[in-house]
Amino acid sequence: DAKTTQPNSMESNEEEPVHLPCNHSTISGTDYIHWYRQLPSQGPEYVIHGLTSNVNNRMASLAIAEDRKSSTLILHRATLRDAAVYYCIRAQGAQKLVFGQGTRLTINP
Amino acid sequence: GAGVSQSPSNKVTEKGKDVELRCDPISGHTALYWYRQRLGQGLEFLIYFQGNSAPDKSGLPSDRFSAERTGESVSTLTIQRTQQEDSAVYLCASSLDPGMWQPQHFGDGTRLSIL
Numbered sequence: 001d002a003k004t005t006q007p008n009s010m011e012s013n014e015e016e017p018v019h020l021p022c023n024h025s026t027i028s029g030t031d032y033i034h035w036y037r038q039l040p041s042q043g044p045e046y047v048i049h050g051l052t053s054n055v056n057n058r059m060a061s062l063a064i065a066e067d068r069k070s071s072t073l074i075l076h077r078a079t080l081r082d083a084a085v086y087y088c089i090r091a092q093g094a095q096k097l098v099f100g101q102g103t104r105l106t107i108n109p
Numbered sequence: 110g111a112g113v114s115q116s117p118s119n120k121v122t123e124k125g126k127d128v129e130l131r132c133d134p135i136s137g138h139t140a141l142y143w144y145r146q147r148l149g150q151g152l153e154f155l156i157y158f159q160g161n162s163a164p165d166k167s168g169l170p171s172d173r174f175s176a177e178r179t180g181e182s183v184s185t186l187t188i189q190r191t192q193q194e195d196s197a198v199y200l201c202a203s204s205l206d207p208g209m210w211q212p213q214h215f216g217d218g219t220r221l222s223i224l
Contacts, residue, residue, distance in 0.1 A: 032210060043113070043200050043215030044152065087151065095140075095207050096165060099151035 003027075004088045009104045012078050020073040020103055022088030027068050032091055035062065035073050037084040038102070044087065047073065083107045111135065113216035115201050121222045124193060130186045130219045134203030141184050142202040142213060143176060152200060158184060159207060188221075196223045 005023040012018045024033065032051050036044040048055055048062045050071070055062040061074040075082055085102040114133040122128055134141050143155040154168040158178045169175070173192075178184040188195055198220050202213040 034212075036213075041217070043202070043217050044213075045215070046212035049210065049212070095157055096142075096154045096168075097144075097152070097213060098154065099144075101151050 003098070004090055004100050006086075006088050006100060006103045008101065009106065011106045011108065013108045014080060015077055018075040018078045018082070018105065018107075020075075020086050020088075020105065021070065022072070023070045024088070024090050025069045027090050029068075033062065033064060033068075033071050034089040034091055034097065035060070036087045036089065036097070036099075037082075038087070039081075039084045044099075047086070078107050080107050080109060113201055113203055113214050115199075115216035115219050117219060118217065119220045119222075121224065122191060123224050125190055127187065127189045128191055128221065130188075130199050130221070132184045132186070132201030132203075132216060134182065134184070134201070135214055136182075138203035138205055138214070139181065140204045140207040140211075141178055142204075143184070143186050144200045144202065145170075146198045146200060146218070148197070155186070155199075157207070191221075191223045193223045196221055 032049050034049045035047040037047050038044045048060050050062045050064050063072045085104050087099050087102040089097050091097050116131045141158040144152040146152045156176050157165040160181045161178045173189045176186045198218040200218040202215045204211040204213045
């Protein structure tokens with residue numbers, strides 16, 4: 001049971017920001033929120049993770065709701081190479097990531 | 110640097126045959142994971158190694174599946190008496206240290222097709 005809920009698909013335009021939502025209403029206090037993405041015919045790629053505070057790295061930003069029941073992955077300026085399936089995962093530590101169906105992101109030129 | 114390497118990249122075999130899938134993790138990574146991804150689905154956890162030991166085998170679907178790791182490096186996933194439902198992409202990942210939070214680095218998988 002992945003225990004996260006994401007939209008099946010989203011679409012955006014190149015060079016525009018993208019906000020990918022995730023609900024994790026039953027998250028416990030020690031569960032991290034992880035995001036991975038998977039490009040076609042490749043293994044998943046780590047994007048970002050967080051616990052309580054908003055996080056930024058070179059790939060994306062992660063905004064976590066104050067009650068931690070939801071989070072949003074933000075791609076600040078989408079490129080065609082960002083087209084992928086994005087997985088929101090809750091996990092304790094790095095063991096046994098439980099992947100759901102993810103959100104298939106399409107980027108229009 | 111070198112990432113996680115899996116071989117073969119593709120494997121086609123007849124139902125009932127045994128198959129071995131290999132994973133070479135990133136050098137120095139103590140944790141190694143196997144996942145399975147059926148067509149159009151998310152990843153299913155199979156097994157996790159810390160060093161050469163497997164503290165969590167909870168995802169192995171049946172006793173036809175086994176895995177080992179040697180030298181805290183290479184791992185082999187073996188499927189005996191393959192069935193058509195075993196057809197999937199088998200993905201391996203490694204991480205520096207599971208005791209602390211570390212991202213998992215994935216290979217590109219072995220696509221297994223059972224005829």
